[in-house]
Amino acid sequence: MEGKFINITLDNIEQEHLCCAIGDKKHAAGVDVKKQWMKERLNEGHVFRRLDEKGKIFIEYAPLEKAWVPVIGDNYLYIYCLWVAGSFKGKGYGKALMDDCIEDAHTQGKSGICIISSRKKKPYLSDKKFLSKVGFETVDVIQDDYELMALSFDGTKPAFQETARRMKIDQQELTIYYGKQCPYHVNCIMQITNYCEANQIPLHLHCIDSLQKAKSEPGIFNNWAVFYHGEFLGVQLMNENILKKTLGV
Structure with a gap:
């Protein structure tokens, strides 16, 4: 595995690409909206970390209390997306990005990390098999399919909001x-x-x-x-x- 990772910040957000929509002109307006949304989130602890390459290799997460998802819990990080695409697959980038997130959670004194997945692979949700390999466990389930998975450091568990x-x-x-x-x-x-x-x-x-x-x-x-x-x-x-x-x- 080669290359370095960078974080999107208020100082570089206008110059850096958001790799999930890299090079696709039909999503240019969406990128502008996303960047504006991120500008309002970065001071809340929102993180967008990507490989410093022209590719789709990134992780995006935030403190659970500030994460725009129907999940509740105390002192957790929530992962919105972890994506490694194309020729970058199978080179350890996904594991490296997850390791960075885990290290960040420990540094912040968090109780753990959580993410929405599913028993059967679904588009736009992270793969349960990968999450299980790095220590995540299912802590809540909806419709016997959608799963909230967590890597708990202290035994506490987040949950889906009742709504x-x-x-x-x-x-x-x-x-x-x-x-x-x-x-x-x-x-x-x-x-x-x-x-x-x-x-x-x-x-x-x-x-x-x-x-x-x-x-x-x-x-x-x-x-x-x-x-x-x-x-x-x-x-x-x-x-x-x-x-x-x-x-x-």
Whole structure:
């Protein structure tokens, strides 16, 4: 494994790329929104750490109390995303990024680290097998599939917020809860809105623009959640093609 890691800070955020959307012009607007959101989070202890290369190799985490997810607990770090893609896979970068996060948690005197995963691999959620190998254990489960995994240093455990266990809403139309943490959301919302308008599909959008809203989500939420006919469909970000496949239209 070669290369060095850097952290995105208020001093370098305008110059550095956010590698999850690197080199993709259709996500440029989303990157701008993401950077503005991050500027407001960095002083809260939010961390975006990546390899200093032109690639998708990064980890993003925050103090759980300030993490925009329906998970609660005391003195934990929450990992939003850990991603190693393309030719960088299999070279130890994921383990190195996780080790850095663990070291940071110890340095801060945290009780542990947690992350949302699933028993069966799902898009946009970290792989349970990898997490288990580095010591994470399942501490809470919703629908016998979505799992909150934690690496506890002192025996304490975080948990899903009670509202997240509903996994149902009253609205019957296609309903999407989305946050500004992911740079893909702007283009996804544009494609979905255009398709629904063109095909007269009722659509209800909820922009999660506060920590309080994120903590009280009615289902699993990492930065995106989809409901249809009142039922939870998943956390996969959707473009037009994924939407058509999901709805069968």
